[in-house]
Amino acid sequence: MDLSAIPRLPLLDLPSPIEPLDGLARHLGADLNGVRLFVKRDDLARFGLGGNKLRKLEFLLGAARAEGADTVITVGAIQSNHARLTAAAAARSGFACELFLTRSVPRSEEAYARNGNRLLDDVFGATVHELAAEADSLALAEARAEALRAMGRRVYVFPSGGSSPVGCLGYAACASEILAQAEAMGLGLAQIVVPNGSCGTHAGLAAGLKALGHNPRLAKSYAVLETGQRAEAITLNKAKATLALLSADLSLTADDIHIDGAHRGPGYGIPTAGMLEAVRLLARTEGLLLDPVYSGKAFAGLLHDVRTGTYPDGAAVLFVMTGGVPGLFAYPDVLAG
Numbered sequence: 594m595d596l597s598a599i600p601r602l603p604l605l606d607l608p609s610p611i612e613p614l615d616g617l618a619r620h621l622g623a624d625l626n627g628v629r630l631f632v633k634r635d636d637l638a639r640f641g642l643g644g645n646k647l648r649k650l651e652f653l654l655g656a657a658r659a660e661g662a663d664t665v666i667t668v669g670a671i672q673s674n675h676a677r678l679t680a681a682a683a684a685r686s687g688f689a690c691e692l693f694l695t696r697s698v699p700r701s702e703e704a705y706a707r708n709g710n711r712l713l714d715d716v717f718g719a720t721v722h723e724l725a726a727e728a729d730s731l732a733l734a735e736a737r738a739e740a741l742r743a744m745g746r747r748v749y750v751f752p753s754g755g756s757s758p759v760g761c762l763g764y765a766a767c768a769s770e771i772l773a774q775a776e777a778m779g780l781g782l783a784q785i786v787v788p789n790g791s792c793g794t795h796a797g798l799a800a801g802l803k804a805l806g807h808n809p810r811l812a813k814s815y816a817v818l819e820t821g822q823r824a825e826a827i828t829l830n831k832a833k834a835t836l837a838l839l840s841a842d843l844s845l846t847a848d849d850i851h852i853d854g855a856h857r858g859p860g861y862g863i864p865t866a867g868m869l870e871a872v873r874l875l876a877r878t879e880g881l882l883l884d885p886v887y888s889g890k891a892f893a894g895l896l897h898d899v900r901t902g903t904y905p906d907g908a909a910v911l912f913v914m915t916g917g918v919p920g921l922f923a924y925p926d927v928l929a930g
């Protein structure tokens with residue numbers, strides 16, 4: 594897999610570390626069923642408070658720069674981590690940034706509307722447009738881009754979660770990074786686990802694994818936005834489109850995409866008991882922070898699978914810490930105490 598000809602704007606210190614969860618293992622004891630749990634620290638970063646969107650933004654902002662853009666626009670929910678990191682990376686790289694944020698999550702707390710990621714969007718200097726739940730944010734973003742272009746600006750629009758095929762390349766590259774680290778550490782990985790929101794993280798990993806001659810099912814995700822079935826269809830399409838950028842002769846089928854939809858709960862951004870347990874457990878045994886919307890629910894799924902014996906004794910399982918820490922400050926009503 595050769596990404597050297599594809600424009601990329603470096604934003605990260607790579608590779609991100611892989612670490613064992615020794616404190617969690619001591620706490621879980623026999624409940625681990627002999628599984629060896631590791632985390633990949635994609636929550637670490639030099640700026641912007643970090644998270645998985647920075648890997649996508651390396652390629653998205655690389656493409657924007659290659660096209661001569663001076664302004665980037667993206668869309669998301671009010672507490673979008675992708676919007677916050679787009680604002681931070683744009684500020685750092687000299688692009689103007691506009692965000693179209695939808696009130697799509699049914700939460701009425703002041704903290705959800707104003708704190709966490711939404712506060713940081715303002716601090717990073719983005720122009721924020723807040724929209725009603727049912728608004729077509731991408732259509733409004735495209736219309737705004739046209740208006741700015743008519744005034745002479747050069748504008749690049751990123752979709753929700755940055756999960757265009759170009760954005761997904763960030764996690765295709767990450768697949769190669771993980772395989773090299775696992776080899777150097779002597780970890781025979783049984784599974785790489787990620788949350789699934791806009792499907793780009795899983796799609797990129799699946800495409801990268803396929804391009805590198807590995808089984809794409811080594812990557813598994815827990816759906817937190819779409820239902821499992823819809824997430825499978827969207828992830829497959831995005832993985833195919835990403836793989837097409839990497840190789841003309843390889844392809845993927847539905848069997849290559851491994852998604853569990855059982856831990857999303859009632860919907861995107863709505864807390865679950867499993868999420869609360871997972872966030873507190875990792876904080877109290879490792880000092881590590883999951884987030885309430887994505888990684889908390891995915892880690893709850895992983896804990897469930899480990900406890901119920903999904904993996905054989907001795908299996909090494911890698912959970913990608915995808916960031917999202919500012920989201921914790923949007924959920925004080927459920928997390929306090």
Ligand SMILES: *Cc1c(COP(=O)(O)O)cnc(C)c1O
Pocket residue numbers: 644645646674675754756788789790791792793794795884887888915916917918
């Ligand atoms: C966006 C996000 C995800 C999910 O990634 P997708 O590529 O959208 O599926 C996971 N964790 C966090 C913290 C995120 O912000």
